[in-house]
Amino acid sequence: MVHGREHLRRIPESTIRRLPAYLRALENLKCLRTTSVGLGEATGYSSEQVRKDLAYFGAFGTRGVGYDVRDLGQQIRHILGLDQGVRAVLVGAGHLGTALVRYTQVSSGDVEFVAMLDNDPQVIGTTIGGIVVQDVRQMVSVVKEQTIRLAVLTVPARAAEEVAQDLAKAGIGAILNFAPVPILTDQHPPGSVLVQSIDLTLELQALAYFVSEHDVFSPA
Amino acid sequence: MVHGREHLRRIPESTIRRLPAYLRALENLKCLRTTSVGLGEATGYSSEQVRKDLAYFGAFGTRGVGYDVRDLGQQIRHILGLDQGVRAVLVGAGHLGTALVRYTQVSSGDVEFVAMLDNDPQVIGTTIGGIVVQDVRQMVSVVKEQTIRLAVLTVPARAAEEVAQDLAKAGIGAILNFAPVPILTDQHPPGSVLVQSIDLTLELQALAYFVSEHDVFSPA
DNA sequence: TCCTGTGAACATTTTCACAGCA
DNA sequence: TGCTGTGAAAATGTTCACAGGA
Numbered sequence: 001m002v003h004g005r006e007h008l009r010r011i012p013e014s015t016i017r018r019l020p021a022y023l024r025a026l027e028n029l030k031c032l033r034t035t036s037v038g039l040g041e042a043t044g045y046s047s048e049q050v051r052k053d054l055a056y057f058g059a060f061g062t063r064g065v066g067y068d069v070r071d072l073g074q075q076i077r078h079i080l081g082l083d084q085g086v087r088a089v090l091v092g093a094g095h096l097g098t099a100l101v102r103y104t105q106v107s108s109g110d111v112e113f114v115a116m117l118d119n120d121p122q123v124i125g126t127t128i129g130g131i132v133v134q135d136v137r138q139m140v141s142v143v144k145e146q147t148i149r150l151a152v153l154t155v156p157a158r159a160a161e162e163v164a165q166d167l168a169k170a171g172i173g174a175i176l177n178f179a180p181v182p183i184l185t186d187q188h189p190p191g192s193v194l195v196q197s198i199d200l201t202l203e204l205q206a207l208a209y210f211v212s213e214h215d216v217f218s219p220a
Numbered sequence: 221m222v223h224g225r226e227h228l229r230r231i232p233e234s235t236i237r238r239l240p241a242y243l244r245a246l247e248n249l250k251c252l253r254t255t256s257v258g259l260g261e262a263t264g265y266s267s268e269q270v271r272k273d274l275a276y277f278g279a280f281g282t283r284g285v286g287y288d289v290r291d292l293g294q295q296i297r298h299i300l301g302l303d304q305g306v307r308a309v310l311v312g313a314g315h316l317g318t319a320l321v322r323y324t325q326v327s328s329g330d331v332e333f334v335a336m337l338d339n340d341p342q343v344i345g346t347t348i349g350g351i352v353v354q355d356v357r358q359m360v361s362v363v364k365e366q367t368i369r370l371a372v373l374t375v376p377a378r379a380a381e382e383v384a385q386d387l388a389k390a391g392i393g394a395i396l397n398f399a400p401v402p403i404l405t406d407q408h409p410p411g412s413v414l415v416q417s418i419d420l421t422l423e424l425q426a427l428a429y430f431v432s433e434h435d436v437f438s439p440a
Numbered sequence: 441t442c443c444t445g446t447g448a449a450c451a452t453t454t455t456c457a458c459a460g461c462a
Numbered sequence: 463t464g465c466t467g468t469g470a471a472a473a474t475g476t477t478c479a480c481a482g483g484a
Contacts, residue, residue: 011436014453020425024400035465044405047465048455055467057436063461063466080425081432088424096323099315104420111424149431150424173431176423180244185264194430198418200324203396204308204331204370205240205300210414211369211393212301216231216277234475255443267443268477275445284442284484 015053018045019076022053026073035066082110088150089143091163093118093133096178097154101129111150115142119159136163143170150174157181168193235273238265239296242273246293255286302330308370309363311383313338313353316398317374321349331370335362339379356383363390370394377401388413 025042026034036047036054043050054060054067060075061067077083090097093116101113117136118124124135134142142148151172155163160179167175168184174194177183180202184195245262246254256267256274263270274280274287280295281287297303310317313336321333337356338344344355354362362368371392375383380399387395388404394414397403400422404415 012453016429017422017426019429020422021402023425024422037465041405042402044402046455049453051466052454052468059467061466064464065462066465078434079436080429081434082425082428084432084434086424086428086432095315095319099319100420103316104424111421111428150427152424174427176420176427182241182262182264185261194427196423196427198423200320200396201331202237202240202244203416203418204306204324204372205243205302206237207370207394207396207414207416208302208306208331209236209239209300212304212306214298214301214304216299232475257443266477271444272446272476279445281444282484283444283482286443 011056015056016080018043018049018053019080021045022050023073023076023080023082026069026076029069032069033066034069034072036061038066077110086111086150087114087146087148088112088152089115089117089139089146089148090152090154091117091136091139091167092153092155092159092179093120093123093128094154097152098128100152100154100178101131105129113152114146114148117142139163139166140170143167143172148172150176153177153179153183155179164193164195231276235276236300238263238269238273239300241265242270243293243296243300243302246289246296249289252289253286254289254292256281258286297330306331306370307334307366307368308332308372309335309337309359309366309368310372310374311337311356311359311387312373312375312379312399313340313343313348314374317372318348320372320374320398321351325349333372334366334368337362359383359386360390363387363392368392370396373397373399373403375399384413384415 021043022039025039028042036050039050040047057075057079060072088111090101090113101116104111104113113131116128116131116133117139118133119136123133126133149172151167153160153163153175157179160177160181160183164175164177164183168187172193174196175183177195177197180199182197184193187193241263242259245259248262256270259270260267277295277299280292308331310321310333321336324331324333333351336348336351336353337359338353339356343353346353369392371387373380373383373395377399380397380401380403384395384403388407392413394416395403397415397417400419402417404413407413
Protein backbone atom coordinates (compact mmCIF):
# COMPACT_ATOMS: atom_id res chain seq x y z
CA MET A 1 0.00 0.00 0.00
CA VAL A 2 1.18 3.47 -0.84
CA HIS A 3 1.62 5.93 1.97
CA GLY A 4 3.35 9.26 2.51
CA ARG A 5 4.42 10.99 -0.68
CA GLU A 6 1.42 10.09 -2.79
CA HIS A 7 2.23 13.21 -4.72
CA LEU A 8 5.56 11.89 -5.86
CA ARG A 9 4.40 10.91 -9.31
CA ARG A 10 7.15 11.77 -11.73
CA ILE A 11 7.10 15.37 -12.88
CA PRO A 12 7.44 15.70 -16.66
CA GLU A 13 10.57 17.48 -17.72
CA SER A 14 8.51 19.64 -20.06
CA THR A 15 6.54 20.88 -17.08
CA ILE A 16 9.70 21.97 -15.29
CA ARG A 17 10.85 23.83 -18.36
CA ARG A 18 7.62 25.86 -18.44
CA LEU A 19 7.63 26.84 -14.76
CA PRO A 20 10.19 29.66 -15.19
CA ALA A 21 7.98 31.20 -17.88
CA TYR A 22 5.00 31.17 -15.51
CA LEU A 23 7.16 32.74 -12.83
CA ARG A 24 8.23 35.58 -15.10
CA ALA A 25 4.65 36.18 -16.21
CA LEU A 26 3.58 36.40 -12.57
CA GLU A 27 6.35 38.87 -11.81
CA ASN A 28 5.27 41.07 -14.69
CA LEU A 29 1.62 41.07 -13.62
CA LYS A 30 0.38 44.18 -11.88
CA CYS A 31 -2.70 42.61 -10.36
CA LEU A 32 -3.16 40.43 -7.27
CA ARG A 33 -4.96 37.54 -8.90
CA THR A 34 -4.84 35.73 -12.20
CA THR A 35 -6.28 32.63 -13.86
CA SER A 36 -4.91 29.78 -15.93
CA VAL A 37 -6.23 31.61 -18.99
CA GLY A 38 -4.36 34.74 -17.99
CA LEU A 39 -1.14 32.86 -17.42
CA GLY A 40 -1.62 31.03 -20.68
CA GLU A 41 -1.97 34.25 -22.62
CA ALA A 42 1.07 35.76 -20.95
CA THR A 43 3.27 32.78 -21.76
CA GLY A 44 1.85 31.42 -24.99
CA TYR A 45 0.78 28.09 -23.48
CA SER A 46 -2.75 26.73 -23.23
CA SER A 47 -4.74 27.17 -20.04
CA GLU A 48 -5.09 23.39 -19.63
CA GLN A 49 -1.33 23.12 -19.81
CA VAL A 50 -0.93 25.75 -17.12
CA ARG A 51 -3.40 24.03 -14.80
CA LYS A 52 -1.93 20.59 -15.32
CA ASP A 53 1.63 21.81 -14.79
CA LEU A 54 0.77 23.57 -11.54
CA ALA A 55 -1.38 20.72 -10.26
CA TYR A 56 1.59 18.34 -10.25
CA PHE A 57 2.88 20.17 -7.20
CA GLY A 58 -0.37 20.68 -5.32
CA ALA A 59 -3.55 22.72 -5.44
CA PHE A 60 -2.36 26.30 -5.56
CA GLY A 61 -5.52 27.83 -6.98
CA THR A 62 -9.03 28.50 -5.77
CA ARG A 63 -11.88 27.06 -7.81
CA GLY A 64 -14.04 29.71 -9.33
CA VAL A 65 -11.43 32.36 -8.56
CA GLY A 66 -7.95 31.61 -9.84
CA TYR A 67 -4.45 31.98 -8.43
CA ASP A 68 -2.92 34.46 -6.03
CA VAL A 69 -0.13 36.10 -7.98
CA ARG A 70 2.25 36.64 -5.08
CA ASP A 71 1.67 33.26 -3.48
CA LEU A 72 1.96 31.30 -6.70
CA GLY A 73 5.19 33.12 -7.51
CA GLN A 74 6.62 32.06 -4.17
CA GLN A 75 5.48 28.48 -4.71
CA ILE A 76 7.15 28.26 -8.11
CA ARG A 77 10.30 29.89 -6.80
CA HIS A 78 10.36 27.25 -4.08
CA ILE A 79 9.73 24.39 -6.49
CA LEU A 80 12.59 25.51 -8.73
CA GLY A 81 14.85 25.92 -5.71
CA LEU A 82 15.34 29.61 -6.46
CA ASP A 83 14.42 30.60 -2.92
CA GLN A 84 17.71 29.06 -1.79
CA GLY A 85 19.73 31.22 -4.17
CA VAL A 86 21.63 29.49 -6.97
CA ARG A 87 25.25 30.22 -7.73
CA ALA A 88 26.62 29.91 -11.25
CA VAL A 89 30.02 30.14 -12.89
CA LEU A 90 30.82 31.29 -16.41
CA VAL A 91 33.68 29.54 -18.15
CA GLY A 92 35.03 31.39 -21.19
CA ALA A 93 34.93 35.16 -20.82
CA GLY A 94 34.96 36.03 -24.52
CA HIS A 95 32.41 38.16 -26.32
CA LEU A 96 29.57 35.72 -25.95
CA GLY A 97 30.28 34.89 -22.32
CA THR A 98 30.60 38.53 -21.39
CA ALA A 99 27.35 39.39 -23.13
CA LEU A 100 25.53 36.56 -21.38
CA VAL A 101 26.70 37.53 -17.92
CA ARG A 102 25.76 41.18 -18.42
CA TYR A 103 22.45 40.07 -19.81
CA THR A 104 21.47 37.90 -16.85
CA GLN A 105 22.59 40.50 -14.37
CA VAL A 106 19.93 42.75 -15.81
CA SER A 107 17.06 40.35 -16.29
CA SER A 108 17.41 37.34 -14.03
CA GLY A 109 16.98 37.34 -10.32
CA ASP A 110 17.68 34.32 -8.16
CA VAL A 111 20.40 32.78 -10.33
CA GLU A 112 23.63 34.68 -9.77
CA PHE A 113 27.00 34.50 -11.45
CA VAL A 114 29.60 34.47 -8.69
CA ALA A 115 32.68 33.64 -10.77
CA MET A 116 34.08 33.97 -14.28
CA LEU A 117 36.98 31.96 -15.62
CA ASP A 118 39.24 32.18 -18.67
CA ASN A 119 42.62 30.94 -19.83
CA ASP A 120 43.76 34.15 -21.54
CA PRO A 121 46.34 36.06 -19.43
CA GLN A 122 45.08 39.26 -21.04
CA VAL A 123 41.60 38.64 -19.68
CA ILE A 124 42.43 37.10 -16.30
CA GLY A 125 42.31 39.78 -13.64
CA THR A 126 40.02 42.10 -15.55
CA THR A 127 36.60 42.93 -14.12
CA ILE A 128 33.50 42.19 -16.17
CA GLY A 129 30.10 43.11 -14.82
CA GLY A 130 31.62 43.50 -11.37
CA ILE A 131 33.23 40.06 -11.38
CA VAL A 132 37.00 39.54 -11.52
CA VAL A 133 37.95 36.94 -14.13
CA GLN A 134 40.04 34.17 -12.61
CA ASP A 135 42.39 31.62 -14.16
CA VAL A 136 40.50 28.60 -15.43
CA ARG A 137 43.11 26.41 -13.73
CA GLN A 138 41.48 27.46 -10.46
CA MET A 139 38.19 26.06 -11.64
CA VAL A 140 37.88 22.98 -9.45
CA SER A 141 38.69 24.82 -6.24
CA VAL A 142 36.45 27.77 -7.12
CA VAL A 143 33.50 25.48 -7.81
CA LYS A 144 34.04 23.45 -4.66
CA GLU A 145 34.74 26.31 -2.29
CA GLN A 146 31.79 28.40 -3.43
CA THR A 147 29.55 25.34 -3.79
CA ILE A 148 28.62 26.32 -7.33
CA ARG A 149 26.06 24.03 -8.93
CA LEU A 150 25.55 25.59 -12.37
CA ALA A 151 28.07 26.33 -15.11
CA VAL A 152 27.65 28.21 -18.37
CA LEU A 153 30.19 27.13 -20.94
CA THR A 154 31.24 29.61 -23.65
CA VAL A 155 34.66 28.25 -24.57
CA PRO A 156 35.79 27.24 -28.07
CA ALA A 157 34.64 23.83 -29.27
CA ARG A 158 38.08 22.25 -28.93
CA ALA A 159 38.25 23.11 -25.21
CA ALA A 160 34.67 22.24 -24.29
CA GLU A 161 34.98 18.54 -23.49
CA GLU A 162 38.02 18.93 -21.26
CA VAL A 163 36.47 21.80 -19.31
CA ALA A 164 33.22 19.86 -18.99
CA GLN A 165 35.03 16.82 -17.60
CA ASP A 166 36.81 18.99 -15.05
CA LEU A 167 33.49 20.58 -14.07
CA ALA A 168 32.05 17.09 -13.62
CA LYS A 169 34.98 16.13 -11.39
CA ALA A 170 34.47 19.31 -9.38
CA GLY A 171 30.92 18.13 -8.69
CA ILE A 172 28.95 20.59 -10.81
CA GLY A 173 25.24 19.76 -11.13
CA ALA A 174 24.42 21.08 -14.57
CA ILE A 175 26.09 22.72 -17.55
CA LEU A 176 24.51 25.10 -20.03
CA ASN A 177 26.74 24.54 -23.04
CA PHE A 178 27.10 27.11 -25.82
CA ALA A 179 30.10 25.42 -27.44
CA PRO A 180 29.17 23.93 -30.82
CA VAL A 181 29.98 20.37 -29.85
CA PRO A 182 28.26 17.68 -27.74
CA ILE A 183 29.86 17.29 -24.30
CA LEU A 184 29.90 14.55 -21.66
CA THR A 185 28.15 12.13 -24.01
CA ASP A 186 29.45 9.13 -22.10
CA GLN A 187 29.18 9.75 -18.40
CA HIS A 188 29.67 7.10 -15.72
CA PRO A 189 27.10 6.95 -14.31
CA PRO A 190 25.01 8.58 -17.04
CA GLY A 191 23.13 11.69 -16.05
CA SER A 192 25.15 12.63 -13.00
CA VAL A 193 25.76 15.97 -14.70
CA LEU A 194 22.83 17.44 -16.60
CA VAL A 195 23.86 19.00 -19.89
CA GLN A 196 21.72 21.45 -21.80
CA SER A 197 23.18 22.64 -25.07
CA ILE A 198 22.31 25.78 -26.99
CA ASP A 199 23.86 25.84 -30.41
CA LEU A 200 23.08 28.85 -32.57
CA THR A 201 24.29 27.24 -35.76
CA LEU A 202 22.10 24.16 -35.30
CA GLU A 203 19.10 26.33 -34.43
CA LEU A 204 19.53 28.45 -37.54
CA GLN A 205 19.97 25.42 -39.78
CA ALA A 206 16.82 23.84 -38.38
CA LEU A 207 14.87 27.06 -38.99
CA ALA A 208 16.21 27.04 -42.55
CA TYR A 209 14.18 23.88 -43.16
CA PHE A 210 10.94 25.50 -42.07
CA VAL A 211 11.39 28.64 -44.17
CA SER A 212 12.59 26.99 -47.34
CA GLU A 213 9.90 26.27 -49.86
CA HIS A 214 11.77 23.68 -51.90
CA ASP A 215 10.72 20.07 -52.34
CA VAL A 216 12.63 17.94 -49.88
CA PHE A 217 12.17 14.84 -52.01
CA SER A 218 13.45 16.32 -55.23
CA PRO A 219 16.96 15.16 -56.17
CA ALA A 220 19.78 16.88 -54.32
CA MET B 221 -6.43 6.09 -53.49
CA VAL B 222 -3.03 7.47 -52.70
CA HIS B 223 -0.63 8.03 -55.56
CA GLY B 224 2.51 10.03 -56.20
CA ARG B 225 4.22 11.35 -53.06
CA GLU B 226 3.78 8.26 -50.93
CA HIS B 227 6.76 9.53 -49.03
CA LEU B 228 4.97 12.63 -47.83
CA ARG B 229 4.21 11.30 -44.37
CA ARG B 230 4.64 14.13 -41.92
CA ILE B 231 8.18 14.61 -40.74
CA PRO B 232 8.46 14.97 -36.94
CA GLU B 233 9.76 18.34 -35.87
CA SER B 234 12.20 16.61 -33.55
CA THR B 235 13.71 14.85 -36.55
CA ILE B 236 14.31 18.17 -38.30
CA ARG B 237 15.99 19.56 -35.23
CA ARG B 238 18.46 16.66 -35.16
CA LEU B 239 19.44 16.86 -38.83
CA PRO B 240 21.83 19.80 -38.36
CA ALA B 241 23.68 17.81 -35.70
CA TYR B 242 24.11 14.89 -38.08
CA LEU B 243 25.34 17.30 -40.73
CA ARG B 244 27.96 18.76 -38.46
CA ALA B 245 29.10 15.31 -37.37
CA LEU B 246 29.50 14.31 -41.03
CA GLU B 247 31.52 17.44 -41.75
CA ASN B 248 33.85 16.68 -38.87
CA LEU B 249 34.41 13.09 -39.97
CA LYS B 250 37.67 12.36 -41.70
CA CYS B 251 36.61 9.08 -43.27
CA LEU B 252 34.53 8.34 -46.37
CA ARG B 253 31.95 6.10 -44.76
CA THR B 254 30.13 5.90 -41.46
CA THR B 255 27.27 4.00 -39.83
CA SER B 256 24.23 4.90 -37.77
CA VAL B 257 26.22 3.84 -34.71
CA GLY B 258 29.06 6.16 -35.68
CA LEU B 259 26.71 9.08 -36.23
CA GLY B 260 24.96 8.29 -32.98
CA GLU B 261 28.19 8.41 -31.02
CA ALA B 262 29.23 11.66 -32.66
CA THR B 263 25.94 13.37 -31.85
CA GLY B 264 24.79 11.72 -28.64
CA TYR B 265 21.67 10.17 -30.18
CA SER B 266 20.85 6.47 -30.46
CA SER B 267 21.62 4.61 -33.67
CA GLU B 268 17.93 3.70 -34.11
CA GLN B 269 17.09 7.37 -33.89
CA VAL B 270 19.65 8.19 -36.56
CA ARG B 271 18.33 5.52 -38.91
CA LYS B 272 14.70 6.46 -38.38
CA ASP B 273 15.38 10.15 -38.89
CA LEU B 274 17.25 9.61 -42.13
CA ALA B 275 14.76 7.07 -43.43
CA TYR B 276 11.96 9.63 -43.43
CA PHE B 277 13.59 11.22 -46.45
CA GLY B 278 14.57 8.09 -48.36
CA ALA B 279 17.07 5.27 -48.26
CA PHE B 280 20.43 6.98 -48.13
CA GLY B 281 22.42 4.07 -46.73
CA THR B 282 23.65 0.73 -47.96
CA ARG B 283 22.67 -2.34 -45.95
CA GLY B 284 25.63 -4.08 -44.45
CA VAL B 285 27.83 -1.08 -45.18
CA GLY B 286 26.52 2.23 -43.87
CA TYR B 287 26.35 5.77 -45.24
CA ASP B 288 28.58 7.65 -47.63
CA VAL B 289 29.78 10.65 -45.65
CA ARG B 290 29.96 13.09 -48.54
CA ASP B 291 26.71 12.02 -50.14
CA LEU B 292 24.71 11.99 -46.91
CA GLY B 293 26.03 15.45 -46.10
CA GLN B 294 24.77 16.73 -49.43
CA GLN B 295 21.40 15.07 -48.90
CA ILE B 296 20.92 16.65 -45.49
CA ARG B 297 22.06 20.02 -46.78
CA HIS B 298 19.45 19.70 -49.49
CA ILE B 299 16.70 18.64 -47.09
CA LEU B 300 17.38 21.62 -44.83
CA GLY B 301 17.46 23.93 -47.83
CA LEU B 302 21.02 24.96 -47.07
CA ASP B 303 22.16 24.22 -50.61
CA GLN B 304 20.15 27.26 -51.73
CA GLY B 305 21.98 29.55 -49.32
CA VAL B 306 19.96 31.13 -46.51
CA ARG B 307 20.14 34.83 -45.72
CA ALA B 308 19.61 36.10 -42.20
CA VAL B 309 19.32 39.50 -40.55
CA LEU B 310 20.31 40.43 -37.02
CA VAL B 311 18.15 42.99 -35.27
CA GLY B 312 19.76 44.57 -32.21
CA ALA B 313 23.51 45.06 -32.55
CA GLY B 314 24.32 45.16 -28.84
CA HIS B 315 26.82 42.96 -27.05
CA LEU B 316 24.84 39.78 -27.46
CA GLY B 317 23.92 40.40 -31.08
CA THR B 318 27.49 41.28 -31.99
CA ALA B 319 28.81 38.17 -30.27
CA LEU B 320 26.29 35.96 -32.03
CA VAL B 321 27.10 37.30 -35.50
CA ARG B 322 30.84 36.91 -34.97
CA TYR B 323 30.23 33.46 -33.61
CA THR B 324 28.26 32.17 -36.58
CA GLN B 325 30.68 33.71 -39.04
CA VAL B 326 33.30 31.41 -37.59
CA SER B 327 31.37 28.20 -37.14
CA SER B 328 28.34 28.10 -39.42
CA GLY B 329 28.42 27.71 -43.13
CA ASP B 330 25.32 27.95 -45.31
CA VAL B 331 23.38 30.39 -43.14
CA GLU B 332 24.79 33.87 -43.68
CA PHE B 333 24.09 37.18 -41.98
CA VAL B 334 23.68 39.76 -44.72
CA ALA B 335 22.40 42.66 -42.63
CA MET B 336 22.49 44.08 -39.11
CA LEU B 337 20.05 46.63 -37.75
CA ASP B 338 19.90 48.87 -34.68
CA ASN B 339 18.16 52.02 -33.51
CA ASP B 340 21.15 53.61 -31.77
CA PRO B 341 22.65 56.46 -33.87
CA GLN B 342 26.01 55.68 -32.24
CA VAL B 343 25.94 52.18 -33.62
CA ILE B 344 24.29 52.78 -37.01
CA GLY B 345 26.98 53.10 -39.65
CA THR B 346 29.62 51.17 -37.75
CA THR B 347 30.97 47.93 -39.20
CA ILE B 348 30.69 44.74 -37.17
CA GLY B 349 32.11 41.53 -38.53
CA GLY B 350 32.29 43.10 -41.98
CA ILE B 351 28.64 44.18 -41.98
CA VAL B 352 27.57 47.82 -41.82
CA VAL B 353 24.85 48.34 -39.21
CA GLN B 354 21.78 50.01 -40.73
CA ASP B 355 18.92 51.92 -39.18
CA VAL B 356 16.20 49.58 -37.93
CA ARG B 357 13.66 51.84 -39.63
CA GLN B 358 14.96 50.43 -42.92
CA MET B 359 14.05 46.95 -41.76
CA VAL B 360 11.08 46.20 -43.96
CA SER B 361 12.78 47.32 -47.17
CA VAL B 362 16.04 45.52 -46.28
CA VAL B 363 14.20 42.26 -45.61
CA LYS B 364 12.15 42.51 -48.78
CA GLU B 365 14.88 43.65 -51.13
CA GLN B 366 17.39 41.05 -49.99
CA THR B 367 14.69 38.37 -49.65
CA ILE B 368 15.78 37.57 -46.12
CA ARG B 369 13.89 34.69 -44.56
CA LEU B 370 15.50 34.39 -41.13
CA ALA B 371 15.84 36.98 -38.36
CA VAL B 372 17.74 36.83 -35.09
CA LEU B 373 16.28 39.15 -32.51
CA THR B 374 18.56 40.55 -29.78
CA VAL B 375 16.71 43.71 -28.86
CA PRO B 376 15.51 44.64 -25.35
CA ALA B 377 12.30 42.98 -24.17
CA ARG B 378 10.22 46.15 -24.50
CA ALA B 379 11.07 46.48 -28.22
CA ALA B 380 10.75 42.81 -29.16
CA GLU B 381 7.03 42.57 -29.97
CA GLU B 382 6.98 45.64 -32.20
CA VAL B 383 10.06 44.56 -34.14
CA ALA B 384 8.64 41.07 -34.49
CA GLN B 385 5.37 42.39 -35.89
CA ASP B 386 7.26 44.50 -38.41
CA LEU B 387 9.33 41.47 -39.39
CA ALA B 388 6.11 39.53 -39.88
CA LYS B 389 4.73 42.30 -42.10
CA ALA B 390 7.97 42.28 -44.08
CA GLY B 391 7.34 38.60 -44.80
CA ILE B 392 10.05 37.01 -42.68
CA GLY B 393 9.80 33.21 -42.41
CA ALA B 394 11.21 32.57 -38.95
CA ILE B 395 12.56 34.46 -35.96
CA LEU B 396 15.14 33.23 -33.49
CA ASN B 397 14.24 35.32 -30.46
CA PHE B 398 16.71 36.06 -27.67
CA ALA B 399 14.58 38.75 -26.03
CA PRO B 400 13.23 37.58 -22.66
CA VAL B 401 9.58 37.84 -23.65
CA PRO B 402 7.22 35.75 -25.79
CA ILE B 403 6.59 37.29 -29.23
CA LEU B 404 3.87 36.93 -31.87
CA THR B 405 1.74 34.83 -29.55
CA ASP B 406 -1.41 35.67 -31.45
CA GLN B 407 -0.74 35.51 -35.17
CA HIS B 408 -3.43 35.59 -37.85
CA PRO B 409 -3.18 33.06 -39.28
CA PRO B 410 -1.26 31.23 -36.53
CA GLY B 411 2.09 29.85 -37.52
CA SER B 412 2.74 32.02 -40.56
CA VAL B 413 5.94 33.12 -38.84
CA LEU B 414 7.84 30.44 -36.96
CA VAL B 415 9.20 31.67 -33.66
CA GLN B 416 11.95 29.91 -31.75
CA SER B 417 12.91 31.51 -28.47
CA ILE B 418 16.13 31.11 -26.53
CA ASP B 419 15.93 32.62 -23.09
CA LEU B 420 19.00 32.29 -20.92
CA THR B 421 17.19 33.22 -17.73
CA LEU B 422 14.49 30.60 -18.22
CA GLU B 423 17.09 27.96 -19.09
CA LEU B 424 19.09 28.70 -15.96
CA GLN B 425 16.02 28.66 -13.74
CA ALA B 426 14.95 25.30 -15.17
CA LEU B 427 18.40 23.87 -14.54
CA ALA B 428 18.16 25.17 -10.98
CA TYR B 429 15.34 22.70 -10.37
CA PHE B 430 17.43 19.74 -11.46
CA VAL B 431 20.45 20.67 -9.35
CA SER B 432 18.61 21.58 -6.18
CA GLU B 433 18.29 18.81 -3.68
CA HIS B 434 15.44 20.25 -1.67
CA ASP B 435 12.02 18.68 -1.22
CA VAL B 436 9.64 20.24 -3.68
CA PHE B 437 6.64 19.31 -1.57
CA SER B 438 7.87 20.80 1.66
CA PRO B 439 6.19 24.08 2.60
CA ALA B 440 7.49 27.12 0.75
C1' DT C 441 27.38 -11.57 -41.76
C1' DC C 442 26.70 -6.67 -41.22
C1' DC C 443 24.04 -2.77 -41.00
C1' DT C 444 19.96 -0.43 -42.95
C1' DG C 445 14.99 0.39 -43.02
C1' DT C 446 10.59 -0.24 -40.66
C1' DG C 447 6.33 -1.94 -38.35
C1' DA C 448 5.00 -2.61 -33.70
C1' DA C 449 5.40 -1.77 -28.79
C1' DC C 450 6.29 1.55 -25.53
C1' DA C 451 6.76 6.10 -23.40
C1' DT C 452 5.87 10.77 -23.07
C1' DT C 453 3.29 14.89 -23.72
C1' DT C 454 -0.76 17.48 -24.93
C1' DT C 455 -5.61 18.13 -25.39
C1' DC C 456 -10.25 17.09 -24.14
C1' DA C 457 -14.07 16.88 -21.20
C1' DC C 458 -16.03 17.27 -17.06
C1' DA C 459 -16.45 16.53 -11.95
C1' DG C 460 -16.10 19.36 -7.90
C1' DC C 461 -15.50 23.18 -4.94
C1' DA C 462 -15.72 28.36 -3.72
C1' DT D 463 -21.70 30.28 -12.08
C1' DG D 464 -16.64 30.31 -12.82
C1' DC D 465 -12.45 28.37 -12.75
C1' DT D 466 -9.56 24.68 -10.81
C1' DG D 467 -7.97 19.92 -10.75
C1' DT D 468 -7.89 15.49 -13.12
C1' DG D 469 -8.86 11.11 -15.39
C1' DA D 470 -9.33 9.56 -20.20
C1' DA D 471 -8.28 10.11 -25.07
C1' DA D 472 -5.38 11.67 -28.66
C1' DA D 473 -1.14 12.93 -30.54
C1' DT D 474 3.59 12.85 -30.66
C1' DG D 475 8.05 10.90 -30.09
C1' DT D 476 11.37 6.95 -28.92
C1' DT D 477 12.92 2.24 -28.50
C1' DC D 478 12.60 -2.48 -29.78
C1' DA D 479 13.00 -6.29 -32.71
C1' DC D 480 13.63 -8.11 -36.88
C1' DA D 481 13.01 -8.60 -41.98
C1' DG D 482 15.84 -7.92 -45.92
C1' DG D 483 19.35 -6.40 -49.19
C1' DA D 484 24.59 -5.78 -50.01
